[in-house]
Each structure stands twice: as C-alpha cells, then as structure tokens.
Amino acid sequence: MPPQRFALPSEVPGLAARRIAADILDGVLHKHRTLDEQLDGPTAHPGVKTLSDRDRALMRRLVATILRRLGTLGHLLSRLLDRGIPTDAPRAQSALLIGAAQILWMDVPDHAAVDLSVRLVQSDRRAAKYAGLVNAVLRRCAREGQPLIDEVKGQTLDIPPWLLKRWSVHYGESVARDIAVALSHDPSLDITAKSDPDQWATRLHGEILPTGTVRTLLQGSVTMLPGFAEGHWWVQDAAAALPARLLGDVAGKTVADLCAAPGGKTAQLVQAGARVTAVDRSVGRMARLNDNLTRLSLQAETVVADAAEWPGTSEGFDAILIDAPCTSTGTIRRHPDVAWLRQEADIGALTALQKRLLQKAAALLKPGGTLVYCTCSLEPEEGEQVVEGLLATEPTIRRAPIAASEVAGLVEILTPDGDLRTLPCHLPHQDPRLGGLDGFYAARLVKS
Incomplete structure (x- = not known):
C-alpha cells in the first residue's frame, strides 16, 4: 500500500498530484500493480479521491506519459547521469521521470517541473540526499534533453524488445514500427x-x-x-x-x-x-x-x-x-x-x-x-x-x-x-x- 500522505492546505500546489503519481509509478514498475487497480475501485491509492478534478487529470496524464515514453526516458537519463539512476531510493527515480516528462512532453514551465521534483525528493527520507542530483540533472534536461531525444527518434525504445520482435515476425518490420509510433500518441x-x-x-x-x-x-x-x-x-x-x-x-x-x-x-x-x-x-x-x-x-x-x-x-x-x-x-x-x-x-x-x-x-x-x-x-x-x-x-x-x-x-x-x-x-x-x-x-x- 502506498504511503498515505495527502495534500495539506499549505502544501505547494501540484505537489500532491506528483506525489501520488510517484506512488502509482512505483506500484507499476516495482510492485507489478496495474494502473486500473491503483486508480479506481477498492484497491485504489487512497490519495486519488483527495485530489481536485484538475490535479487528478494531471496525475493521470503524468503517469500515462511516463509509461508511454519509458524507454526514451531511460535512455535520456542514462545520458544525463554519470552513475545511472539511484537504485536505493525509488522516489528519486520517480522524481527524475516525472520532471523529465513534464519538461519534454507536457505544458509545464521548466522551473516548476524542476522545483516540484526536488520537493518530491526532499519529502522522502531515503531520497532526500539526492535532491541536489535531481536538481542538476533536470536543469541539464531542460537545456539538453530535446536533442538527446531527437537522436533516438526512430528507434522504438518505448516498446519492450520482446514485443517488438514478435510484432515484426507476425506483421513485418514496417508495420511493427507503425504500431510502435501509434502507441506513442495520447489516445482519443x-x-x-x-x-x-x-x-x-x-x-x-x-x-x-x-x-x-x-x-x-x-x-x-x-x-x-x-x-x-x-x-x-x-x-x-x-x-x-x-x-x-x-x-x-x-x-x-x-x-x-x-x-x-x-x-x-x-x-x-x-x-x-x-x-x-x-x-x-x-x-x-x-x-x-x-x-x-x-x-x-x-x-x-x-x-x-x-x-x-x-x-x-x-x-x-x-x-x-x-x-x-x-x-x-x-x-x-x-x-x-x-x-x-x-x-x-x-x-x-x-x-x-x-x-x-x-x-x-x-x-x-x-x-x-x-x-x-x-x-x-x-x-x-x-x-x-x-x-x-x-x-x-x-x-x-x-x-x-x-x-x-x-x-x-x-x-x-x-x-x-x-x-x-x-x-x-x-x-x-x-x-x-x-x-x-x-x-x-x-x-x-x-x-x-
């Protein structure tokens, strides 16, 4: 069960949405829980219902954007980090993903994306020591991120290799790439x-x-x-x-x-x-x-x-x-x-x-x-x-x-x-x- 931390009246606007997004990402990537079970119904994250409609929509879009672009984000962060993503603090990993996704694909000012990701790390005991690292990496991302993404634009990094291989066998490489491109867009x-x-x-x-x-x-x-x-x-x-x-x-x-x-x-x-x-x-x-x-x-x-x-x-x-x-x-x-x-x-x-x-x-x-x-x-x-x-x-x-x-x-x-x-x-x-x-x-x- 994710930590039950809810927004307080004095909390920085938007921080609660990003904290819950980080919890749900952790649920998918480290605990193998589906989005559906974390967002709705009796097993949903208890903080979801405390969010305003606007923050709930932001949280959902954040999580979906990160999962849709996870391979590209992994490549980007590996280029911006000298020693790789910290493995001893899942919140630091989530903060980096959340910050980078906002800078590159969402209509969020770079300074706000960086600041809120730093605050996200600071609020977690295990991850707080990485606040400086998160700040530096996301500032570099704002300056250098887009060219690094452009380098790998045609490489279908966001589909697990085993799936892409299967689709290439069954539908041909060209169609498999078309499928991968279609999956990269927000759905209607x-x-x-x-x-x-x-x-x-x-x-x-x-x-x-x-x-x-x-x-x-x-x-x-x-x-x-x-x-x-x-x-x-x-x-x-x-x-x-x-x-x-x-x-x-x-x-x-x-x-x-x-x-x-x-x-x-x-x-x-x-x-x-x-x-x-x-x-x-x-x-x-x-x-x-x-x-x-x-x-x-x-x-x-x-x-x-x-x-x-x-x-x-x-x-x-x-x-x-x-x-x-x-x-x-x-x-x-x-x-x-x-x-x-x-x-x-x-x-x-x-x-x-x-x-x-x-x-x-x-x-x-x-x-x-x-x-x-x-x-x-x-x-x-x-x-x-x-x-x-x-x-x-x-x-x-x-x-x-x-x-x-x-x-x-x-x-x-x-x-x-x-x-x-x-x-x-x-x-x-x-x-x-x-x-x-x-x-x-x-x-x-x-x-x-």
Missing part, C-alpha cells in the same frame, strides 16, 4: 451513443468514424461531459465496438456475453434488442457492469461465475459473444502499463484458458447459432491459433467470414480468412491523436 476518447451519434459528435466537439463511433479529443473527467450522467452514451474504443455487431440482428434472441465486464458489449447487445445474460467471474467488475447498465437504463441478467465452468441453460443460446482474458497487448495506447507488466511467458497460460472458454462457448451454443470470439491482443496465439484449434477438433463448428460491408468497408482490418484484425496503426488521421484503434481480433463461427 471514443464513445458509443445509444442514438443520434451526429448530435453527440457535435456536442462533444468530435467526429464520427466510418464505423459509427464518436471520437473526441475532450479531456478531463468523463463523468462531467454532456450526456454521460443521463446515460446517452458510454466509453468504448472503436475497435471494441465491432465484435458485438458481428452477431448480426440479435433482436429478440438469447445472447450470452461471457467475460462481460465492464459491459460495453453487453450494452450494445441490449440496445440492439437482445435478451442478454452477462457472465463475469469478478464481483467488483460485475458491480461496475451493473452500475453502467443502470446509468444507461438498460437491463440484462447478470451472473457472477467462471465462464469456463458455468453450466448455462438447458436450452442453450442463439448467440454467444466471448471477449476472452488475454495479454491485452492491443490496448497499450490506452493502458501503457500493459507494456511493462506483461511478459512473453504470460501468453501460454492465457491461451490454455482461452481454449477452455471457447470450447465451453461452443457447447452452450444452439445448433444454427452464431459465436463471436474476440481478444484485445495482438498475439496470434491468443486469436487466430485458438480459433484454428477449435475448428480442428469440433466438426460442428465452422467459420462464417466477415464481409467488408459489415465493417464500413475497411478491408485492411480483415484477414484473408475473413476474421477481424485491427491494429493500433489502422485508421490513420492527419492529427495522430484522432487516428488509431485498439488492437482487436475477432472470428465469427456458426454451429451446424
């Missing part, structure tokens, strides 16, 4: 509107993507944006909105949404008229799904259970959507901690689970029913290979290829077999912040 806010996306694109100063998703660059608290509290829309990446649509017309049909939380796909299916049973093993995540449905005035049957063990119903389901747990490497632009928390060894354990879940889904499906399997992973072992394994062992299951007309004519996001495969570099835009998609895989299967 994507929403799915219950109705009238044109109106919400106007009200939220955004634009409508070919797939119907509304994309905006508005920042700050999502809950304060027009239409959120009234339940007119929900946050959902444009790629994540595609798999549910592949089930076709679901009005009046029974649909199981397996591994359903936080509920974006459940909401899509209910809105389309399906009778949905949403299944997820996490009590906390299911509570969030129920909260979302309540806000949206939508209703579904919810079940807290391990989908791989869930007996389902005796009648079976007309359609099943399964968004299987995975390494989530396709979501790094929105969840930059994933790049530094995942290891290549994680893939094997997750594919075993994915195969069990897909076999269970096939068993729960009525004859003539449709099954969509998807993951937010860029790794073929978690997508194409899992589906091929099922097709090889289940003679009653066959692939139903996806047509370009079902995905707004975006032929580049379809595989030769007719599966969906979006990449972070897809859907480019002249403003990089308005381009890109999460990396998703989806296959549509039918039961004879």
